Each structure stands twice: as C-alpha cells, then as structure tokens.
Amino acid sequence: MGVLVVSPTRVTVAEVARYAGVSSAVVSYVVNDGPRRVAPGTARRVREAIEVLGYRPNSSARALRTGRTGIVGLVLPGTSNPFFGEYADALHAAADRAGVGLLTAGSGGAAASEATAVERIARRDVDGLIVATSISPADISGVSYPRLPTVLVDCAFPVPGYSTVGPEASEGARELVEHLLLVHGHRSVAHVAGHGVDIEPDLRQLGWADAHRRHSRSPGPVTVTDYTRAGGRRGCLDLLGSGPPPSAIFVGSDLQADGVLRALAESGLRVPEDVAVVSFDGTDQSAYTSPPLTVVRQPILAMATAAVETVLDTTGPRHRAFAMDMITRRSCGCSGPPAG
Amino acid sequence: MGVLVVSPTRVTVAEVARYAGVSSAVVSYVVNDGPRRVAPGTARRVREAIEVLGYRPNSSARALRTGRTGIVGLVLPGTSNPFFGEYADALHAAADRAGVGLLTAGSGGAAASEATAVERIARRDVDGLIVATSISPADISGVSYPRLPTVLVDCAFPVPGYSTVGPEASEGARELVEHLLLVHGHRSVAHVAGHGVDIEPDLRQLGWADAHRRHSRSPGPVTVTDYTRAGGRRGCLDLLGSGPPPSAIFVGSDLQADGVLRALAESGLRVPEDVAVVSFDGTDQSAYTSPPLTVVRQPILAMATAAVETVLDTTGPRHRAFAMDMITRRSCGCSGPPAG
DNA sequence: CTGAAAGCGCTAACAA
DNA sequence: TTGTTAGCGCTTTCAG
Numbered sequence: 001m002g003v004l005v006v007s008p009t010r011v012t013v014a015e016v017a018r019y020a021g022v023s024s025a026v027v028s029y030v031v032n033d034g035p036r037r038v039a040p041g042t043a044r045r046v047r048e049a050i051e052v053l054g055y056r057p058n059s060s061a062r063a064l065r066t067g068r069t070g071i072v073g074l075v076l077p078g079t080s081n082p083f084f085g086e087y088a089d090a091l092h093a094a095a096d097r098a099g100v101g102l103l104t105a106g107s108g109g110a111a112a113s114e115a116t117a118v119e120r121i122a123r124r125d126v127d128g129l130i131v132a133t134s135i136s137p138a139d140i141s142g143v144s145y146p147r148l149p150t151v152l153v154d155c156a157f158p159v160p161g162y163s164t165v166g167p168e169a170s171e172g173a174r175e176l177v178e179h180l181l182l183v184h185g186h187r188s189v190a191h192v193a194g195h196g197v198d199i200e201p202d203l204r205q206l207g208w209a210d211a212h213r214r215h216s217r218s219p220g221p222v223t224v225t226d227y228t229r230a231g232g233r234r235g236c237l238d239l240l241g242s243g244p245p246p247s248a249i250f251v252g253s254d255l256q257a258d259g260v261l262r263a264l265a266e267s268g269l270r271v272p273e274d275v276a277v278v279s280f281d282g283t284d285q286s287a288y289t290s291p292p293l294t295v296v297r298q299p300i301l302a303m304a305t306a307a308v309e310t311v312l313d314t315t316g317p318r319h320r321a322f323a324m325d326m327i328t329r330r331s332c333g334c335s336g337p338p339a340g
Numbered sequence: 341m342g343v344l345v346v347s348p349t350r351v352t353v354a355e356v357a358r359y360a361g362v363s364s365a366v367v368s369y370v371v372n373d374g375p376r377r378v379a380p381g382t383a384r385r386v387r388e389a390i391e392v393l394g395y396r397p398n399s400s401a402r403a404l405r406t407g408r409t410g411i412v413g414l415v416l417p418g419t420s421n422p423f424f425g426e427y428a429d430a431l432h433a434a435a436d437r438a439g440v441g442l443l444t445a446g447s448g449g450a451a452a453s454e455a456t457a458v459e460r461i462a463r464r465d466v467d468g469l470i471v472a473t474s475i476s477p478a479d480i481s482g483v484s485y486p487r488l489p490t491v492l493v494d495c496a497f498p499v500p501g502y503s504t505v506g507p508e509a510s511e512g513a514r515e516l517v518e519h520l521l522l523v524h525g526h527r528s529v530a531h532v533a534g535h536g537v538d539i540e541p542d543l544r545q546l547g548w549a550d551a552h553r554r555h556s557r558s559p560g561p562v563t564v565t566d567y568t569r570a571g572g573r574r575g576c577l578d579l580l581g582s583g584p585p586p587s588a589i590f591v592g593s594d595l596q597a598d599g600v601l602r603a604l605a606e607s608g609l610r611v612p613e614d615v616a617v618v619s620f621d622g623t624d625q626s627a628y629t630s631p632p633l634t635v636v637r638q639p640i641l642a643m644a645t646a647a648v649e650t651v652l653d654t655t656g657p658r659h660r661a662f663a664m665d666m667i668t669r670r671s672c673g674c675s676g677p678p679a680g
Numbered sequence: 681c682t683g684a685a686a687g688c689g690c691t692a693a694c695a696a
Numbered sequence: 697t698t699g700t701t702a703g704c705g706c707t708t709t710c711a712g
Contacts, residue, residue, distance in 0.1 A: 012689055023699045028691055035692070039697060059465045060403035061689035064704050069400060071443070071464070078429045080624060085425035089418045092446040101464055103411070104444045106432040124411070124441055125399045229628050258628040265630050284420060288569050288598040290605050290630045352705055363683045368707055375708075379681060401705035404688050683712075689704105696699075 011055045020049035031057060063125070071101045072311055073121035073129045075114065078106045081227070081255055082283045083298075084132065087153070090304030091130065098308050100127070122148055128311035151311045153303065156203045158319035163310045165303050165320050169280075172296035172324030173207025173250065174214075176278045179294070179326065180248045181215055184276060184333045188212060190220035190246035192235040192256055194227040204252050204280055220246050225256065232259025240267055248276040248332075254283045254295065261289055272333040282327060291330035298324055351395040360389035371397060403465070411441040412651055413461035413469045415454065418446040421567070421595055422623045423638075424472065427493070430644030431470065438648050440467070462488055468651035491651045493643065496543045498659035503650045505643050505660050509620075512636035512664030513547025513590065514554075516618050519634070519666065520588045521555055524616060524673045528552060530560035530586035532575040532596055534567040544592050544620055560586050565596065572599025580607055588616040588672075594623045594635065601629055612673040622667060631670035638664055 013031075017024040022042060029038045030046040038046070049055070063069040072095060079085040088104070095102045105121050107114035118131065128149040152159055156166035180186045189208065196202045205222065212219040223238050225231035232251060236259065239246065245267075251257040257279035261271065269275050271291055279286060282297025299322045306320050328334040353371075357364040362382060369378045370386040378386070389395070403409045412435060419425040428444070435442045445461050447454035458471065468489040492499055496506035520526045529548065536542045545562065552559040563578050565571035572591060576599065579586065585607075591597040597619035601611065609615050611631055619626060622637025639662045646660050668674040 010689090013691095014689080024690080025692075025700080026698060029698090032691080037697075042697080056463065058404070058689050059463070060400050060409060061704090062691075063400035064398070064404050064688090064706085065690045065692085067704080074444075078432075079419040079425035080422070080429045082420070082422050082425060082625075085419035085422060085428075088425075088428075088444075089420045089446050092418075092444065093448075096445070096460070101443050101460070102445075103441050104414075104428075104432065105436070105442075106429050108433075120436070120441070123396065123399065229624065258625065261630065262628050262632075284569065285422075285598065285625070288573075288602050290601065292602075350705090353707095354705085364706080365684080365708075366682060369682090372707080377681070382681080398705050401688090402707075404690085404704090405706045405708085407688080681712105684710090686707105686709085688706090691702105691704090693702085694700085696697105 010058070011053045012058075013055075016046065016049045016053055016055045019053060020045045022046060068127055069125050070099065071103050071124075071126045072308070073118075073124070073126040074102045074104045075107050075117045075121060075129070075131045075133075076104070077114075077132060078108060082285055083254060083281050084154075086283055086300055087132070087304060090300045091307060093301075094305045094308040097305075098312060100308070100312070130307050130311055149311055149314070151307050153307045156321065157200060161317060163317045163319070165307045165310060166322070167298045167303070167324050168321045169203035169324075170207035170210065172298075172326075173204040173280060174211045175207075175324075175326055176280070176294070176296045177208050177211035177250050178215070179328070180250070180276060180278060180332060181211060181217060184248070186248040186276065188217050188220040188246075189248045189250050190239055191222040192232055192239065192249060192251045192260055193222055193224045194231070194252040194256060195224060202252075208250050220248075227253055227255060229255055229259040229262070232256030233263045234259070236260040236263035237267075240269075245269060245275060247274075249278075251277060251279040254279050254281040254286045254293065257286070257293055258289065271331050276333050277331045279331075282324075286327075287329065289331070294327065294329045294332035294334060296324040296326050298322070350398070351393045352398075353395075356386065356389045356393055356395045359393060360385045362386060408467055409465050410439070411443050411464075411466045412648070413458075413464070413466040414442045414444045415447050415457045415461060415469070415471045415473075416444070417454075417472060418448060422625055423594060423621050424494075426623055426640055427472070427644060430640045431493075431647060433641075434645045434648040437645075438652060440648070440652070470647050470651055489651050489654070491647050493647045496661065497540060501657060503657045503659070505647045505650060506662070507638045507643070507664050508661045509543035509664075510547035510550065512638075512666075513544040513620060514551045515547075515664075515666055516620070516634070516636045517548050517551035517590050518555070519668070520590070520616060520618060520672060521551060521557060524588070526588040526616065528557050528560040528586075529588045529590050530579055531562040532572055532579065532589060532591045532600055533562055533564045534571070534592040534596060535564060542592075548590050560588075567593055567595060569595055569599040569602070572596025573603045574599070576600040576603035577607075580609075585609060585615060587614075589618070591617060591619040594619050594621040594626045594633070597626070597633055598629065601633075611671050616673050617671045619671075622664075626667075627669065629671070634667065634669045634672035634674060636664040636666050638662070 013024040013027045017027045029036050076084045105117040107117040132154045151163040153165045155164040156169035180189050191208050223235040225235035251260050278294045282295040286293040286295050353364040353367045356367045369376050416424045445457040447457040472494045491503040493505045495504040496509040520529050531548050563575040565575035618634045622635040626633040626635050
C-alpha cells in the first residue's frame, strides 16, 4: 500500500547498548541505577550513548515487564469546586515529589458517574487510587478491582478496608461554632449543611451540635442542601423564610458560603452586623469574599502529601486525621487583617 | 452484583482463549471488535469466558504492541485558579467522551516548572499534549519530543507549529468595554491587566484600547499585575493611589476581579455606584461576588471539546477561536437577575 | 473464519 | 562486572 514512511524509529536499549559497546542489561542497570552495579567507566559510556542517541525508555514496555506503571489514579468530584481545585494542585505536587504521575477523572459528584470514573481509571492499570468519594464507601467497593490500593480523601472517618485521609472535621466545626458562642456571645448558631454520605454521620454537623451541647445551648435551625453555591443560597433563603433571621450561621463549605453571602445580601442583611457567618474549608477565595470569611482551614498540603504517601505504602489500611486551624476574619465580627 | 473472581494471578488472553476453546487471536478480535470478523457464536463464547474469568486487558501490553497509550497529557497552571478548574472539568468530560485518559500535571505557572511538567508528562508516552502555557510558546518547543501532537489552550492567537484553541479575546474585551462606554456612559475605562506571554500581544488589553479608539476616547490608566487575587487587589490599589478613582474598571480575569472588588471595598468605594467593574472569564463564581460581576464568558465547554478533538486529530496544526458572550449583572450598573 | 507465531521494548534471572 | 536470554500480555500477519 502506497506510502513508505521513513519515520526515524524510536531509539531502544539495544541501540544504546550497541553504541556503547555493552549489552542491553547494562544499559538497563545504568538507567535504573540497579539492580546490579556497573563499572564507573562503563556507566559513563552508556550515559553518553543515551545522550547522543536521545534515548528515552518506553514506559509501556517497562510497565509490562515490571507490573508497575508509576501512575496513580485520581477521582475527584470536579475541580470547578475550588476546594477540590486546591486539593488537586496539592496532590499533583505531592505526586511529583513521589515520582508518580496522576491519571485523573472527574466524577461530576453523581454516584453513577463516580463508579464509572473509578472503573475507567482502574482499567488503565494504575498502581493505586485516590478517591474523594461523595457517595457511600460501600458503593466504591462494588468496583471489583481486587487489591488496588485505594485511599479515600476528604474522608473524616475510618472506613473498613480502606485507607482514609481527612480533617478533624468535628473538632474544627466545634471550634468555629464555639468562637461564635463564646467570643461573640451568640445564643445559638444556625447551620447550612451539605448532603453527605448517607450511611455516615455528618461530622461537621456533629461538631456544631456538640458546641451547643457543651455550653448548654440549644442549636439553631439546620438546613441541608447541595454542596454548591446555589445550594448555599437556597439553604440560607429557606432559613430566612422560616422564622426570624438567625444571628449567626455556620456554613458547611466555602462554596455554599458564597451562596449564603449572596442570599444575605439579597435579603438586605449585613454581615457581620445583622448576621455573623463562618465557614468550613478555608480555600484561598474565602479571604476575598465580602466580608472576608472566618473559617476553619483544612490543611490541604499535609493531607495531600499523606494521601500520596499512603497510596504508595503497601502496609495495610490506616486512617489519618489532620487538625484544622481557625482563621478569624471579618464575617464573624472580628476585625480581620486585610488580605496580603 | 457479586461475580467473584478467584484468580490469584491476572487473567490473560491465553486463559480466556483456552476457556472458550479458541485461539488468543480470536479473543483479541472480539475484544477490539476487529480487525477480523468473528462468527457470532464464537464471539458469544468468548464474551462469556471474559465475563466468567473476569478478564481485563492489560493496557501496558496493548500500548507496547500498538504504540498508542490512549492517554493525553494535560498541563495547566493549576486548578486552584477556578477558571482552570472549570477548564479541567470540561477537558475531562471531553476526554471521557473521546475514550482517552488524561494524565495531568500542574505547572504552578512558573516557566521552569512548566517545562519540567511537560517533560515529566511526555516521558510517560502520552499520545498527545494539551497545554495551557503561561510562558512563551518558544519555550515549550524547547522540550524536544519530536512530533508529539500538542495543542495550546487558552491561547487566543495562532502559534506557528502548534494547534491552538482560545477565545476571541480581543472582541470580547472590546464588547465589554464598549458596554461601559456606550450603555453606561463612562468617558473612559481603566484596566487591570495580567502578565501575559511576553512576545505576544495582550489581546484583552488590545480590545480595551480598541473600544476607546473606535469611539474617540482616550483610554484610562492601565496597571499590569499577576493573574491572582492578590495581584488584582494590588493593581487596583495602585490605580487608586495614582490619581482620582476611575469611574469604571475592566479587569483581565475573574481571579483578579476578586482582588479588585476587595480593594474597592477596603477603600470605601461602592460598586457600581462609585466605580463600575467588569471582568474577563465568566467563571461560575463571578455570579456570586458582591455585587455579581458583569463579564464576558469564555465558552469553556466548546473550547475543551475542540482541544481534545484537535489533539487527537492527526491532520496538521490549526487555530480555533471561539466567540465569547457577555453576561450583564450588577457590577456594571445594570440590574442583573438574582443567581439561580 | 480461526490458529500459530512473531515480536513490541524492557528487566532480571542466570551464566560467564 | 558484564552478557545472554526468557518472557511480561498483547496485536496482527501469515497460513490454514
């Protein structure tokens, strides 16, 4: 058939070996710095040959041979959510440091889509999987890839059979609500919560309730909405429509807080004068809302590092929880510093 | 669900073939639906064997054999920036539709880091590369992976030797500024610009200048800052410090607009009463700032689809530009609708 | 329509 | 210290 393509074929170990006057095994030893030692002079010749010929190892061949791809799968609900956007960046940095690549998929947050996302990723022979599951952990195990090391991130509680990494959500939420109760003297705090994993407790809500209990207050109203801006707005509007405005609101995520702030502005309520607002996550953007949000921040960098470490670590499942830190800004009534 | 696989070692074509009483070639024909036809009955037996044994093709072996990995590399400045977060989501959706995986790397936006990110990705034998380059296109070509199909996204101008996908930035910026000039009657508009690719014109700034020229106005002051929230704040503060406040500001990106809004609030200036603000990008969040931002929106879905199509398309480089649409909200002085 | 068999490029025994 | 070589699992040409 017609056209003869004279494409410069790819350089292989064999050619490097021939050029350097050694065997292909030696080339491999040099490239991988093992498993056998190579005489310094020989090694130098090989490296020179590699340089001259422009040799690059074929990663498919290596993966086929070794059984390891050096790639970890990453399934997130989607980086449109700035929290997961920042998480993704941190995971990439950690993966780079660990020398592995990240094969990503967005789950779109819907359960069906998440299962298929995991499915698609696992199909490609990754060495492990990092999943921010928005669905029940039970569902993920439906994916029958035996023994693929999996770590669930943004997961504040242990899940049997899986490694998990998450914030100390309950403690963080409690600290934030106690700040409102004790420092700013609110009698109670309302809560705009997010739809979570059905079978598990919502730790943020637990912490919020706990803060009230500890100080013998009765909690304000709760409303459960989507983890979206629109959800936050809707939830806040519902709250406002069902009684006198609360004096303070604890929002379950920065994304929802955008919507809450919006709803409050639409309703002519000032923050923090009329209503104090605090939020959970502490993304970069929370310093730029108006007013800037008082938050508990998730230590994303540390959690991402832990996630990558854990997925690469073959010793059994473990749960790692990270302390959150509170950042006070204007939205709670404190006079925070201007953004840097 | 629950078919349980009891094979300790991985199932291969050979085993499927043996189970189905055919040769491995036939199994391959069935799995890949070609290149040779298989008798319906035989095919059914093979599919049954695959099901029963829980066979999954080894993608490394297939890649080694075919020379194609079915994976496209993606290098973005980082998904902490919500614009690129949304872009990443759209690219993932498009990649899924096209049946390819996305191997991602964050470049961190720094030139050195971007080159190494591209380097790391290319090393893994991807079929193509999608890059949102924040640096000079010249620099990317320094990466010497011969003939790796590459498409530059978020790139509003053609670059010789590369495929490019971007918005009609100049037209979009002009439309936005003209809205301020003609509808709201501002005499001139200031501009908070972003540091761009040095050797190329800043099309947003060009559009801004063009709007003034077309209507015989002299442009307001410009300040060039980082494409960050802090950069936007700084730039706006500089603007305010160097003369009387402008009556209107065109901001080069939503991220910077966050900072501009913040700076204005700090300075006690109301939007839009004292200063009108419009922005370029139209990310989801722009509907939730206070006040909501009037923007020109980048058609991210369409551009992402085009990017994936283009990188998979072997016919030569091409440039595709997409029209932006203006969304008027409160920040320009229009009374936009409340967020849905 | 199906089977046999030759590698793709690499790593890691095993030999020397 | 280095060379030889047997596959890893798959696709696809060539025979049947």
